[in-house]
Amino acid sequence: MFLELRNLHVKYGNVEALHGIDIRVDEGEIVTILGANGAGKTTTLMSISGLVKPSEGGVFFRDEPLHKLHSHEVVARGITQSPEGRRVFGTLSVLENLYLGAFTCRDKARVERTLGWIFELFPRLEERRGQLAGTLSGGEQQMLAIGRALMGDPKVLLLDEPSLGLAPILVKSIFDTVRTINQSGVTVVLVEQNARAALKLATRGYVMEVGRVVMEDSAASLLANPEVQAAYLGGGGE
Template sequence: MLLEIKNLHVKYGNVEALHGVNIQVDEGEIVTILGANGAGKSTTLLAISGLVSVTSGQILFRGDALHRMSADKIVRAGITQSPEGRRVFSTLTVRENLNLGAFTANDPGRVRKTLGWIYELFPRLEERREQLAGTLSGGEQQMLAMGRALMANPKILLLDEPSLGLAPILVRTIFDTVREINRSGVTVILVEQNARVALKLAHRGYVMEVGNIVLADSADALLSDADVQNAYLGGKK
């Protein structure tokens, strides 16, 4: 098993956001986490990344305790995140944003190779490499956020709402690229409001409600589950 979350609790002040979450991710999978706003999906990703403190429970990456590591050590261990809302550095160029994603790398040759691969995945970024990130379209900024996360050559890529605010044709492009990234050997954990697209992409899925995992199954099984259809897929199609 590549990643295991065991009985995870997270609090924001006196409010508990996660109430004993259990998730397992095997190497090579795309695993999606579904749920309404406020269910705890993003908090789960932030806990994996070391960006929120764990109250109790464990996050294990190949048996190592991520919940005891700082955020930069988690990146060095092989886990990076493309955050909700993209959060690119708007006053820096595309190339400068990508270079920041490689801040943990110490092999210039590998950085160049990775940059070339990202430009193959996202040709638009190469075209815009000297353009300020703040002047990019929403879709281009999403590509940049994903490319920046990939610059560290992660074993696991965390994607938080990659389709948010994008036109349908761009959503298709982004998810086709996620599939290609996964085929290259990167395991993906995907938080996504577009449940139907996410489940068609993923191998397995978890459904969260108010800080709890309430359902876990293969993506195909979740797609055909009547409760999931009614709650997240707009009824049976």
Template sequence: MLLKIENLRVNYGNVEALHGVNLEVNEGEIVTILGANGAGKSTTLNAISGLVNITGGSIFFRDTALHKLPAHEIVKHKITQSPEGRRVFTTLTVQENLILGAFTSTNTERIQKSLKWIYELFPRLQERRKQMAGTLSGGEQQMLAIGRALMANPKILLLDEPSLGLAPILVKSIFATVKEINKSGVTVILVEQNAKAALKLAHRGYVMEVGNIVLADSAANLLINEQVQQAYLGGGH
């Protein structure tokens, strides 16, 4: 097992956002976390990344206790996140944004290799490499956010709402690329509002409701689960 979360609790002030979440990810999988807004999906990703303080429980990456490490150390363990809302550095070029994603590496050859791979995954970014990130379209910024997260050569890529605000044709393209990334050996944890697209892509899924995991199953089973269909897939059969 690559990642194991046990009894994870996170508070925002006096409010408990996660009430003892348990989640497992095996090497090579795409695992999706579904749920309504405010269910705790992003909080779970942010806890794995070390971006929020956890108040209880544990997160293990193989034998490493991630819950005891600061965020920059977690990146060194090859766990990177493409955040919700993209958050690219708008006043830097595409290439400068990507290079920043490799801040933990001093190996120039490795960085160039990663850059080459990202430009192969996203040819549009190569065309726009000298352009300011702020001038890119939403879809291009999403590609850039994913590319930047890939620059650290991750073992686990955390994707938070990659399809948010994108046209359907772009969503299709981003998801096809996520499949390619996974085929190259990167394990993916995907938080996504577009439940149908996420389940078609993933191996397994978890459903969250107000800080709890309420369902865990194979993606194929969740796609035909009546409860999931009614809540997230727009009705039953």
């Protein structure tokens, strides 16, 4: 098994955020996780990243228990995250932000190769390489957040709400780039409030409600599902 969450429970104090979820991600897939605010989607990604620890169950990558590792060790295994809200370092330059994403990599030549690839994916970042990240537009900051995650040369990229707050034309550009990243060999786990765009991009999807997985299917089947349409797609139709 490539990446698997098994009977994962997560608590914040006495409040249980995840109630025994099971999710699997196969190598090469784009898997999307859908759900309303508070469903547990971000907690799921943070559990994979090692930023929150389960109270029961676990996260396994190629059968290694990730939940027993520190978050920087998870990054070193090839799992990186672009967080909700971008979280770029505003007082550092674009280039400095990107290099921070490569903190686990000791091979300088490899880092520079990865940087070159990111500049191919996001030419705007190369144009702005010396600019302070805090002065970038929202779309440019999202490109930077994804680029920073890619600097870790991941096998799995976790994306938390990459289209949030962006104009439709930028959303299309970001999603096209995610497809390109996936086609390069990176497995993607996508949490996204734009359910229609996410399902058109993904291989498979999971629907979460209040800390539980309530539906799992191929992305095409979820896109056509009347319940999913009513809840997340504005009643269906194109």
